[in-house]
Amino acid sequence: MSVNVLLTPASEALSSKQAIWQQIDDFALDALYEEINLENKPGLVCPSGNGSHTDMSYDTFIASIKSLRGYFATLSAFGYDNRDFDDIKNTGIRQETKMRHATNNINTHKGAIFNLGFASAAIGKCLQGNEPLTTKNICAQIVKNWQYDLTQRLERKADSHGQQMYQKYGVTGAIEMVSTGFQIIQNIALPCFYETLYRTQDFEKAAMQTLMTLIASLSDTNLVWRGGLSDLRNAQTMAKQFLQAGGVHQPKWRQAVRMINRYFIHRNLSPGGSADLLAVTIFFYKVENEFNPSI
Template structure:
């Protein structure tokens, strides 16, 4: 093999990987946009309203999503290259600064930067190991590669909402969720999403059913921070009742979701943690359906 042939093959390999990183980046951005675009989410920002939020709106989130372009591609490549944990952490910190510049210092996607960033790094690890890109394999890489670092090396901000809720109520947050490989998504939420898509052929219905499933089971620190433990319990009960009555398979499901939304707004509640995990669920769904073969 002459040097020109080797160089061509090397360039082709690099080019193909760059295309994959770009595709992953687009899917992550799409997932965030899909989550944002879901109308009438209880207490959350959507195209037609601000939910329980006075400091942010749909356009704030669009600006934030645009600021994230390229980040998920970078994290995928970092995972593929087996870069040190601190490289991933520092890139996340840098990206959060970019997000805050785009939103006038409003925290719109800190959770997404953390959650989806590590999911993309795990995708990179799967590609490096030539493991099929299934949600299970991706989440296994999270646990295998970064659980120790996330649990033992990542500094907690003592005054963050999450840490205050942990000290007061023992509720864990995003770090534990990622370090354990998104157990609730794997066991409950993604199967729910697939089942609803299969039954209804409706992406909106699947997204809302998944969101209500998350609200029903998640100890959402955002809800507790804005209200308290009793508010979390009430929110979970409302979501469980909606699901037990048939969820999005009811004829009047939109009206019932709207009633829950109005309750959240009246009580200033926002399930931001559930929204973050809905974006992860949608992203994993997209990845599984886009890359349903070993790379």
Template sequence: MSVNDLLTPASEALFSKEAIWQQIDDFALDALYDELNLENKPGLVCPSGNGSHTDMNYDTFIDSITSLRGYFAALSAFGYDDRDFDDIKKAGIDQEIKMHHATNNINTHKGAIFNLGFASAAIGQCVQRGQSLTTQHICAQIIESWQYDLTHRLERKADSHGQQMYKKYGVTGAIEMVATGFQIIQNLALPCFYETLHRTQDFEKATMQTLMTLIATLSDTNLVWRGGMTDLKNAQMMAKQFLQAGGVHQSNWRQAVRMINRYFIHRNLSPGGSADLLAVTIFFYKVENEFNPSV
């Protein structure tokens, strides 16, 4: 059933726009839970450990995700109503404040508020325009509606990690990733997820293969902040070697991931940017399969 089918007059009583926004909210939160619950993510918080983090744990992330409920539904409605860029930006800032209250001022999901917020708003615009909810359409809507504002009007805080890494190394971050329509997800991460899931019929394997693909490819500003360009290159190399050896299709893939995790923890590395994009990838997968079952 496509989103257009959901909004026909005959089905309007059963499938209101508000019901769709609630589904989008649920998918976004579910994607964040799926990312969090993936065990042995290199350097990242998971149910069994805190990775390279001393200031946050699994419960911190649960509290943070809980604080996000309703935000993605609101952003979907904003997109449908063609609300101004400044309204979307203010909603994100307000949500960051809620998150910080829930986590005792720890930044757990700033990336998700930004990435999934604009993805949700783009979904609202796609619904308004009668477009099918494919990743390609959603990302094209982000570019059409907000690329200029993101690139030219969004304030870059000079003291932020991302801006410091850009000035020092020329590494771009989340703003550029969203403004260009999540190209790494469209071209690499989502195809990897679909291919691995089809081959293995295993959600955990598909998720880990996608994460390692992102780590191997992305110039993750979180890794650069913690370890500089040398540790970024080493992290990318380890992920590439894992994939070249077969990735999750190896019989001992969990052992291989644990070894990488130990290295990341030893070097105090955390690929937070890759984790953020993994959640967006899972979100797009959930949306596509709900509204476009033939995808």
């Protein structure tokens, strides 16, 4: 016997919102899968190798991504429901514990939990205000709602890599990146991704061109931690030279990337901050094109 369930307007609205939260969750996870599956990222874990990492592998990242399912949907709903900053922060802390349980205490996606978490919450804010889901609007919501809390109230652990690099070199990290609304993504990375994808119709090329643009432009605290300012500058120079030679538009771009990858591995360098921002860039691209197809 079949039963027809009649939805009230309130339940229909709830069902619609929950579908959107799930879609945001899927986009965030998809962006993380796209990032880890990009081959030959300099110094980074990919399907064919561990880059400069001896403590993690491709399988570690896959287990980590699976552990994140549902988290981004939760934070989207938190943003929509005006939940307190502390609720968002504490949910992120619990999610990091869950991630570390899945990875045997290896930090694979702490950056994603933070970056994509606030991006997801900001999407909830946009939906609450009936604002189009553009990167500009999403980032503006982060600045409007959480910049003060992020910069003034969020505890900064003195022994963290980011804080040590700030104290030693004055290099800022993820907190400043998020609290100012991902300026490097808005102004550099996302335009690069769109332009390359339009020109090549190739997602892999767009992702690699964007990653190399981020490495060339970002004062990546992961690079500074592993090699100091000199290796950061060398990494940025190599990325800039790759781009000046045509980037992914040159005939043998994969060979050029592999040479950079070998150097990074030799120097034990890993641009983890750039990889995190590549995932955020891909996430914004997916959100914009799903909800604003005319972009």
